[in-house]
Amino acid sequence: MTVSPQTIPEPLAEIIDDFQAVTEAERLQLLLEFSRELPELPERFAGHPELLEQVVECQSPLFLTLELGDDPDQDVQIYFSAPPEAPTTRGFASVLHEGLNGLPAQQILAVPDDIAEHLGLTRAITPLRIRGMSAMLFRIKRLISEARQLRAASA
Amino acid sequence: MPIAAEQNEKFAAYANPDRLVSTQWLADNLGTDGLVVVESDEDILLYETGHIPSAVKIDWHTDLNDPDTRDYVDGEGFAALLGSKGISRDTTVVLYGDKSNWWAAYALWVFALFGHEDVRLLDGGRDKWIAEGRELTTEVPQPAPVEYPVIERDDASIRAFLHDVLDHFGKPLVDVRSPEEYSGLRTTMPAYPEEGALRGGHIPTAASVPWARAAAEDGTFRTREELEAIYLGDAGLKPGDDVVAYCRIGERSSHTWFVLKHLLGFDTVRNYDGSWTEWGNAVRVPIVKGDQPGQLPAAAR
Numbered sequence: 001m002t003v004s005p006q007t008i009p010e011p012l013a014e015i016i017d018d019f020q021a022v023t024e025a026e027r028l029q030l031l032l033e034f035s036r037e038l039p040e041l042p043e044r045f046a047g048h049p050e051l052l053e054q055v056v057e058c059q060s061p062l063f064l065t066l067e068l069g070d071d072p073d074q075d076v077q078i079y080f081s082a083p084p085e086a087p088t089t090r091g092f093a094s095v096l097h098e099g100l101n102g103l104p105a106q107q108i109l110a111v112p113d114d115i116a117e118h119l120g121l122t123r124a125i126t127p128l129r130i131r132g133m134s135a136m137l138f139r140i141k142r143l144i145s146e147a148r149q150l151r152a153a154s155a
Numbered sequence: 156m157p158i159a160a161e162q163n164e165k166f167a168a169y170a171n172p173d174r175l176v177s178t179q180w181l182a183d184n185l186g187t188d189g190l191v192v193v194e195s196d197e198d199i200l201l202y203e204t205g206h207i208p209s210a211v212k213i214d215w216h217t218d219l220n221d222p223d224t225r226d227y228v229d230g231e232g233f234a235a236l237l238g239s240k241g242i243s244r245d246t247t248v249v250l251y252g253d254k255s256n257w258w259a260a261y262a263l264w265v266f267a268l269f270g271h272e273d274v275r276l277l278d279g280g281r282d283k284w285i286a287e288g289r290e291l292t293t294e295v296p297q298p299a300p301v302e303y304p305v306i307e308r309d310d311a312s313i314r315a316f317l318h319d320v321l322d323h324f325g326k327p328l329v330d331v332r333s334p335e336e337y338s339g340l341r342t343t344m345p346a347y348p349e350e351g352a353l354r355g356g357h358i359p360t361a362a363s364v365p366w367a368r369a370a371a372e373d374g375t376f377r378t379r380e381e382l383e384a385i386y387l388g389d390a391g392l393k394p395g396d397d398v399v400a401y402c403r404i405g406e407r408s409s410h411t412w413f414v415l416k417h418l419l420g421f422d423t424v425r426n427y428d429g430s431w432t433e434w435g436n437a438v439r440v441p442i443v444k445g446d447q448p449g450q451l452p453a454a455a456r
Contacts, residue, residue: 032200060198085253085282087200125199126216 006112012099019119027120034098035091041081052081055132055139060086062093064136066143070151073104078140088125092116092133096140105144111137157273158190158247166278168379170420174413175278175376176249178287185209191242191298194281195262196253205291207251207284211240211298215258215406219265230305233269241298244271244306251277251284255370261409264426267313269306276413279375286373313412315399315425317433320358321440324455327392328361329400331411332431336403337363339444352435356442358401359449362390366407369414382419392421401427401434 008016019027045051045065052063060082067077078101080093100108112118116133160166160173161180169175176184184190185208192210194202202212213219218236219227228236242248248271252259256276266274277284285291310316315323335341339355357363368385371377377385386392398421400408405428412426427434434440443449 028200029203032203035200035204084204085201086198087204088198091200123222124217129199 007107007110008112008115008118009100009103009107009110011103012095012111012115015095015099016115016118019121024120024124028124031091031095031119031121032087034094035087038080038082038090038094038097041079045079045081052079053139053143055135060089062086062089062132062136064093064139066140066147068105068144068147072106072148075102076105076108076140076144077101080136088129089132092129093136095119096133096136100140105148109141109144111141113137157245158184158187160275165378169418171417173273174275174417176275177278178284178289181207181249181251181277181284182289189245190247190249191240192249192251193240193242193259193262194252195250195259196281197258198253201253201281203293203295205293207281208290208292208294209296210251211296213240213262215261215265219262227265227268227308230269230307233265233308234303234305237271238300238303239298241296241301242303243301244304246273248274249277250274251280253281255282255367255374255410256280257366257407257410260413261406264313264409264412268308268310270309279373282374312423313416313425315401315427317427317429317437317440319425320399320401320427320434321455323397323399324360324451326397326399327390328358329386329390329392329398329408329411329415330357330361330363331366331400331402331408332357332363333365334363334446336431337361338446339442352403352431354435354442356435356444357449358434359441359443359452361401361448362392363446363448364390364411366402366410369411376414376418379418382414386415386419394421396421397423399425399427401430403431404428405430 019030052065055062055064063081065079078097080097082090082093115137116130122130161176166172166175192207193213194206194210195213195215196202199214221228250259250263259276259280263274263276330337337357364385369377369382392398398415400411402408405426408426412424415421415424441452
């Protein structure tokens, strides 16, 4: 596998621009709006926590799972679940959902690892939390890589 | 005029019953002149999703910490913050927050560094208020700014620095982190990211009492009897002991500080806020690994 250049996909780049365009207080407000927009889990996952995996690096419980095809160019569907009493975690999950959901695996793997630091929240939000968002991205990338290896092995 | 303390059987058993209020008391007293309710959470956005009517927000990270130095705000900073929240020196402040008041207790301890006299915790915190189906609002109050005097922070009586802890050897230390952090298996809380400590373990001789043992299922403080069984029984503290408590950055140990100081009545309790993120990185300080408190370092015997 060749190392792909790091690029930020268009939808995520637009979100980052939105954050960068406003003051710090407004960024928190924006993150709160994102937290409200995190889609509910679809029925097939909702009653089945065992189908989701926990991102333990997040300060509040966060679960995620992916649906992806065999082709690296095929779309990846990302599903998150986080409780309402964890709005910051929900907000970060929602940013990743809106910025990455439905993109080809290849593009998601190329997202820079330090993406969380691009939102301009490093002063308002503790480093521990910012790292929680990075951990979600790591987990998504890892799940994609693992699925690919599995398929390569069985092919 | 201070607002009269709540009288009930549970609180009366504590050393300082006037440091707690129940959710019912708060519901009955909302809107009373001279009372300001303050929410302080771990999650910086939680207040915005809905809070107790009239409550203002104080964030531990952006409001109470100095932005540059690893320290708390100074007298000017504290005066400006409290004044902007409509709190004057004689205001009765009721603090509450998420996670069994963990962060609210931290804020209370910082208030205590400035000697704010009447500051109380809501027993059970945010979760209990919500569990009881009490009113929440997203309306953010705009208090008229008031004058809060510039008070010099008094670190000596309730705050310990690294050299104080070294001098403290031979007297009781309480480590309030999780068993995994205490033994050195991890340097941060389970389910939290690893954060910046080079060595794992605990301060020699420290007793392990994870902070959350002081809280019941509903987030309220355990009764005096239960707390005595934990701190005097299991941890072996004796009434009158001079105690230092610590955790990772001093937040969880603020909760324990509150329990020892105000609920069990220890006169001398200090919170070592440098905690493991300082001790676990400091050069040549002694560390013990494993689940036993360990021996005093030779130099301190």
